[in-house]
């Protein structure tokens with residue numbers, strides 16, 4: 066078991082949150098010899114099969130052992146949000162009602178956005194999909210900040226550092242082979258079976274995206290993490306990679322933290338579980354407030370997002386001190402909350418709750434963004450047994466030559482999140498789940514509802530606020546292409562009964578074909594969901610008053626304080642953020658260690 070933290074000790078570094086942002090970073094700092102305290106609100110579930118076996122990811126995201134429920138809004142239009150068919154209500158008798166027709170007296174909760182409070186963060190309950198940002202996502206940070214260390218070519222080195230790739234050749238230079246994060250993919254041989262409905266669908270899709278249908282078996286084994294010149298423009302099929310090993314064991318920052326604590330070298334990493342950080346402590350005597358520690362409360366289920374929280378439960382606050390730096394990695398909702406509770410954020414919002422303003426930083430909790438997701442769901446006449454199609458493609462109405470849709474198609478249903486998700490529609494269910502890349506809108510927010518650190522903030526994604534019509538048109542175009550490919554499934558699967566976005570029974574009978582693009586757009590506008598939130602404390606240009614961080618993750622206007630997690634990205638990094646967040650975690654460790662080395666050099670210089 067990890068050693069307990071000593072409140073009287075002073076650590077070199079304190080890291081809050083052990084997910085993809087904070088976990089690798091804390092381990093790196095300790096391995097460099099610096100005493101590091103890692104504060105994590107959740108528990109350690111490394112040997113719990115719900116988490117350890119990647120195939121149980123849906124159970125993991127539903128499991129109360131780690132679940133933090135955030136009930137979010139998708140817009141400022143309450144009536145529009147109420148059309149989301151998995152809106153969740155508290156019935157008052159300890160159960161949820163999910164749907165459009167709540168029982169009398171039920172209290173509206175909102176749209177569920179699950180998070181995991183556990184050692185390893187959401188990388189312990191996610192589906193483990195491993196992908197990389199577009200090169201331009203990294204290069205954009207260079208353009209914004211002038212910091213060339215973010216160039217795409219250089220960023221791949223961080224993948225190589227963390228990765229223990231299990232499918233690439235040992236001499237493949239685009240992959241890492243000795244890291245702590247196992248990455249594997251699946252057997253693509255199903256794609257060789259020309260008579261299978263999944264392969265027939267895939268061949269038609271190949272035609273629709275301009276690929277050679279005779280080569281789908283090769284394409285199904287294309288490396289989604291590969292390094293090729295046209296990697297961001299090539300519409301094609303891929304082999305889905307996951308941060309799990311080939312036996313199906315999940316890998317996450319949990320592995321690296323545990324290995325660091327257990328290492329015979331006795332690296333100075335102290336992990337404090339079941340501990341909710343409530344405030345950053347500052348020395349305010351200098352020109353800028355300097356972070357010197359963290360205040361926290363210990364005990365299970367203290368945060369009110371935890372469904373196991375017992376009303377009225379609280380705990381005394383303890384202070385932990387850092388002689389070098391405090392690093393916040395609580396994730397896209399909790400990091401901005403913690404900054405604001407500590408006096409860093411929009412002055413008017415802080416003043417409303419009586420929080421003394423240390424740094425008026427209007428971007429904290431703003432510009433929250435996420436990929437829009439939606440799915441095409443239908444029932445075949447018989448089950449489509451095998452073959453998970455993974456495809457990245459460009460719809461004809463995409464604004465650039467780059468791909469704008471990631472989708473995976475198979476015999477499952479995925480319609481977003483609610484307690485008990487997903488719905489099982491029987492063995493004949495078939496779905497293409499779509500992730501829209503590069504939403505035009507970045508208008509979401511994480512704002513305080515009180516100054517109580519046990520309370521949840523208010524989260525509103527403001528989906529489709531800007532450029533919504535264009536984004537929706539891209540989703541509709543993708544749905545039309547995918548639907549067309551389904552018609553190639555052949556006997557005995559056809560005809561599909563589509564459940565959404567164009568319900569067959571209602572629409573096809575009346576007009577003989579499918580529903581209009583307008584109706585589909587309306588469907589996606591009300592039913593889109595998301596789970597890749599980023600950018601609520603983003604890195605930005607000097608002079609941009611909404612920029613929270615500089616390119617070295619330092620909080621503007623403060624000293625000794627950084628933010629390293631998914632909130633730091635200026636936009637969603639590609640289509641899945643977990644691996645990119647682990648990559649920036651290791652990058653940030655280099656920045657922190659470089660600052661320590663520079664400070665040591667300066668000290669040595671002073672003494673000369």
Ligand SMILES: Cc1cc2nc3c(=O)[nH]c(=O)nc-3n(C[C@H](O)[C@H](O)[C@H](O)COP(=O)(O)OP(=O)(O)OC[C@H]3O[C@@H](n4cnc5c(N)ncnc54)[C@H](O)[C@@H]3O)c2cc1C
Nearest residue numbers: 082084086106182186187191193194342395396631641643
């Ligand atoms: C259901 C689901 C499935 C997903 N599937 C995928 C996928 O397949 N692939 C992919 O790339 N991405 C996926 N994601 C997204 C991905 O997991 C997240 O983007 C990623 O984990 C973000 O990392 P993070 O470090 O920013 O935050 P988190 O992973 O949220 O980690 C934050 C950690 O900080 C802790 N913490 C927060 N506040 C405090 C506090 N005040 N004090 C102490 N500790 C605190 C939390 O307990 C948590 O452990 C999924 C997300 C969800 C919800």
